[in-house]
Amino acid sequence: MTTITDPPKGEFRLSMLLYDTRYRSMTLQVIAALVLALSLAYLYRNLATNLAEAGLNISFEFLGSPAGYDINQTLIEYNSQSSNFRAAIVGILNTLLVAFLACVTATVFGVLAGVLRLSNNWLVRKLMAVYVEVFRNIPVLIWIIIIFTIMTAVMPSPSAFRGDDPDSSMLFDLFAFTNRGVYVPGPYFTRGIGGEEGSIINWLLVIAVLVGSFFATRAMTHRANNIQEKTGVRPKTLWINLAIWFVPIILLCLVLGLAWDIPELKGFNFGGGLKVGGPLIALWFALSIYTGAFIAENVRAGIQSVSKGQTEAASALGIRPRRVMSLVVLPQALRVIIPPLISQYLNITKNSSLAIAVGYADITATLGGITLNQTGRAIECVLLLMLFYLVISLLISAGMNVYNNAIKLKER
């Protein structure tokens, strides 16, 4: 008779911690936790001794004290008596400004170059390939410095615009390109609400009207789609949509009395108008053309990823070439293009930190540059700086995840 014996139970040996799969992962995790805790403790002890030796402590009080330095390009009110915290806010706004501008123009460059790379025209195709390769393979820092040098060393100084027969003249008498920055006409309201201080309200009003128009046109398109579904005839929406876009905003501008402040030479420099500083332009343009080259590759890959059968099937159904593009190819290509596009936007935001190389007052240059050097609060400043970029990145990637889930292929 054979007897079936159970495997020995209960007998726990120490080696089972490593060789028994039931316990092994637990053992490894405990070891990992111990190692992590020990190294953190070691780093913390070093930090504490070093700080004590240098007579420092960790405190964020410096944020409230006056910054004591000027910033040449600010979006909000700021002077050297403002606090370090306000300087950081100015920096954050400047970062967001240049990142936003560069995202828009990089998309334009990228889409243009990506589409032209697929053109039938051999010369244009090759030219775009050269553009992409040249800009992708040279560091963005070098591009920023090159364009900054163009802005400062090649552009004429304001004095060149003076005299009866000046060396330089303004473009259309509206734009002045000087080595101190570009002067463009600045809009302002003559009958604005709330006087000088209320100018921000006027701009908010303009934005509100534009947003309203956007939703109104969307509603119009939705209505047209419904009518087309029911009757088969699509009502004409072009003129109505154009009217919705333009009539309210023009009316608002007339009511508020929109006027343009045109730059003109006053003494040794230009007065009036909006001044866009050389560093901002260098950073904006360099980031745009550099990232545009990457976006061009994404766009090309996206369009090529739509198989030829799709285009042919659409043509076989009798859809016109233009509508094949907008109804069949683009919706499928966008699914491939948008995720890498958003990560390029993320790259632009992170690369905008190179502003410090040309003296544009973004968050890295204010908080991580001047404030850090003046207060000596290295650890606090760098931590806050990292926190800011981390929050921005996490927000953008959260947005990307929402989008990816929305456009995911709906499968069974």
Next chain:
Amino acid sequence: MSDTHAQSVAFVRDTAIPAAPAPANETGPVKWLRENLFATWANALLTVAALFVIYLILSSTLPWILGGVWTTTSLAECREVLAGQTGACFSVLAERWNQLLFGFKYPSELYWRPILALVLLFIAAAPVLFFDLPRKLLIFTALYPFIAFWLIWGGSILVPIVALLGVVGGYLVYSRFVAQSFATGFFGGIVAALIIWYIGGFITEALAPANPMLTAVPSRDLGGFMLNLMLGVTCVSLSIPLGIALALGRQSSMPLIKGICVIFIEFIRGVPLITLLFVASVMLAYFFPPEANVDLFLRVVIMITMFSSAYIAEVIRGGLAALPKGQYEAADSLGLEYAQAMRLIILPQALKISIPGIVNIAVGLFKDTTLVSVISMFDLVGMIRGPILASTEWNGVYWELLGFAALLFFVVCYGISQYSQWLERRLATDHR
């Protein structure tokens, strides 16, 4: 009568028509031009616009390059020689050539050492990059880091020898115990290496000769394009193993290890490299023991390696995710344990898929090494913006210098990406 009859006679040709040349529009260059440049009106317009752009670029750069001056000693002299004509002042490249490549502090009589290290780098990298070469060459690749360290920094030869001995000892312990279990071998190897390095530290200190064979060069004297290359090569090669470990950790079923890896990767990928360089330059020193004097080069290498390993980890994770689940299950059903399954089945395939991504990261990282100029290290860009443009002789020579830097980076990065495309074709073993 005959008229009608004549019409009904069938005509049958009994000789072939001699072959006529195709219409002029449909052959040769004319056809190519018509199809590729002037297919439609819009296309023709595009062609003209493109030609105009090319003309603009060439007409502004060609005279400048061709009229270049190579043999003057300052910008003022350049302007005298050019006498108002368009022309570049390439003399700055000729005169500051060594500074651009090696920085301004590296002793000039020792330039042969980094040059030799660079030549040896090609030999060491060859068997890794081109796997048709004999595998024996990999031994040299393994020795190369120690040789290069000794060549560039100089000093006592005992330092690289002890480092090498530690690695060899660790490897011996590993291969002795790996048959039992991978973990024992791996950690045993690390412990053995640490012990040898610890003991060796005392020996090198005791035996350090007063006049070493190669003069020691401190790392703050490194600079120029050499610094970019060193940072790029060191950080990429260090971050590949680290990236693999992080990617595997992120895939792990153990929540703690997975959590650590996810936080590390997402944190590093969320911040710009420049903030990490700030950490290296102003903050990292606080985290080392007070008596340790870790130099800036090493701190920068640590931070850049962490930076690129997070990105490489994400690329490899993509490769791991792209493998069909069957591969994992097949490895399990063969009874392989985790380390074996990864080493023999999963990683070889996953790494193959990830190669283009890794090369992209490597190119990006190499370009990003220029950022160290922001924390006042004198790499190629730092040299140009600092000592050279600030000198009285060359103040104002922007385009020649920046163009040279751009050209150097373009050549290296374009070369690497062409290699990656070749490798991709080589490795495409499926769908033939």
